[in-house]
Ligand SMILES: Cc1ncc(C[n+]2csc(CCOP(=O)(O)OP(=O)(O)O)c2C)c(N)n1
């Protein structure tokens with residue numbers, strides 16, 4: 001084990017390297033570029049034995065990864081924003097093909113207007129593509145989750161792709177101390193990729209052919225959902241094994257921070273969780289009972305876990321760094337749906353930090369204050385409120 | 392085993408769903424005869440995606456990987472890269488098998504990328520000159536004068552007014568190691584070229600003439616005759632582009648375009664003047680090809 005100071009981008013590249021990705025197909029986009037540059041460096045230095053494809057678009061990157069995965073190679077790619085949404089058709093294809101691709105996505109806003117700064121709309125808008133979705137809070141988590149994702153995705157019971165979101169600049173370009181696990185230990189933790197149905201000239205199969213309505217299409221779809229339902233239990237086991245091997249504990253789909261006796265809990269995902277935790281510490285010192293839940297995973301959506309975690313909470317504020325136009329924040333929608341029919345507490349949606357606008361402890365303090373005032377009046381003032389908006 | 396220079400082994404068995412007289416099937420048949428068992432084929436959305444059968448059936452004796460419409464070359468790149476890292480590429484042919492729409496229109500970016508990267512793949516475009524799977528819409532390889540469902544005849548005459556894109560020149564401009572046109576009406580020439588593609592280090596591109604009785608509107612039994620006419624008129628010249636040199640394989644340009652056009656329903660509306668215009672264009676293109684051959688072999 002070596003400790004190094006590195007950015008989230010470098011951590012993602014290390015995750016792929018330690019996992020011994022065999023085929024990497026990627027296309028550059030700010031702020032992801034350093035991931036693909038670092039991987040190219042690893043390959044050209046002979047530190048990673050992989051085929052590196054300089055594809056001509058993200059669309060082809062994903063197509064090549066799918067095909068390489070179906071041929072039996074462990075594959076990795078990285079993208080962001082416009083690149084991710086360009087892949088959209090093939091994201092559906094990857095899960096339909098049951099290709100356990102692991103992808104780092106640097107969460108960035110979508111144009112126009114151009115913005116290279118953090119927002120989660122890129123990944124949130126891919127929620128129905130059949131990919132497992134993680135949102136990281138730290139660079140260490142980016143590296144560790146990459147390794148764990150291969151083990152999760154390649155499991156015979158899962159066989160689905162996963163994307164790991166890391167916030168533009170806050171993680172992608174910010175340096176932190178990161179433990180780089182020993183290669184031998186990773187090799188022990190992560191077995192070789194053995195696809196269930198690889199392309200094989202000795203056993204010629206026709207993969208992905210037409211299926212009529214009376215044949216097998218619905219069954220293929222149903223099986224994707226069955227696999228999704230196995231993801232969280234499997235993740236819990238993998239995290240336990242990871243803890244035993246590497247000594248770092250992850251807490252499944254949620255991370256709870258001071259929620260036990262909290263009156264008001266905010267729910268958030270991504271790197272801004274750090275700011276919320278800090279605000280919680282400040283407010284707790286003043287005796288104010290606040291907590292935060294970090295959503296590490298958005299697909300599969302951990303409804304049961306949230307319901308349990310929220311059972312004693314009086315007020316929930318959901319922070320979305322993305323928006324579904326004509327409706328509300330995506331996390332907010334999901335949480336309301338999860339609580340439907342239960343004795344639900346008051347719940348309000350805050351749209352914050354779009355296009356990388358800074359989220360400060362002041363922002364979060366104001367949000368907590370607003371929650372308490374709603375709680376006091378037993379009434380939500382504005383159900384979906386955009387924060388720090390100049391118009 | 393070979394008979395008259397053509398391997399006797401078959402990799403397309405009974406049970407396919409192509410229309411009677413489908414050229415795509417014939418192209419695939421000759422292709423696989425040469426490439427043999429150790430071949431992986433990538434197929435995008437196109438007529439051929441429906442031909443081998445529905446899941447879990449297949450009438451092909453080799454592994455097939457279906458891919459999204461515009462991704463054939465990128466998919467083949469991925470298969471090739473995976474085989475390489477696994478140390479299996481040496482003995483396996485990776486084939487992308489796409490229609491004219493999947494090649495010259497929506498898939499041209501991926502094709503350009505794959506050739507530029509130099510993947511060891513054989514990319515075959517079976518050119519039936521329109522989007523047939525979706526019901527005969529115009530592609531950029533639909534010939535001048537043809538009607539399609541998106542170039543309907545109409546009261547004002549809505550046939551296609553542009554000439555076909557020259558895919559051979561496009562791939563040649565990539566400095567591709569090997570490219571060739573093939574026509575199932577000339578099976579020995581066809582087989583020889585696939586043999587070359589198989590032995591090419593790097594990407595090879597095969598542009599295959601592929602008759603379509605359903606879309607072109609002619610009697611299915613005329614397919615092979617149409618194929619011969621296509622080459623003898625110079626509409627579909629047989630040539631190669633190998634290591635920077637053009638080589639014309641068949642130089643008997645003896646027939647008039649009219650002979651070819653008059654056999655097909657898609658050209659039935661054309662006036663003799665219009666066909667004369669096409670004839671002039673084809674004659675010029677033929678001259679250009681002769682010059683390309685001459686200059687590149689100097
Ligand atoms: C992204 C996308 N756009 C459109 C289609 C619909 N589509 C399927 S096959 C096809 C036409 C294929 O034409 P071509 O490549 O010439 O092959 P052919 O059917 O003529 O053999 C089209 C437009 C699709 N499957 N995917």
Ligand code: SF4
Nearest residue numbers: 410413438523603605
């Ligand atoms: S429509 Fe044309 S290309 Fe398609 S299967 Fe029928 S004959 Fe073949």
Ligand SMILES: [Mg+2]
Nearest residue numbers: 490491521523
């Ligand atoms: Mg076509």
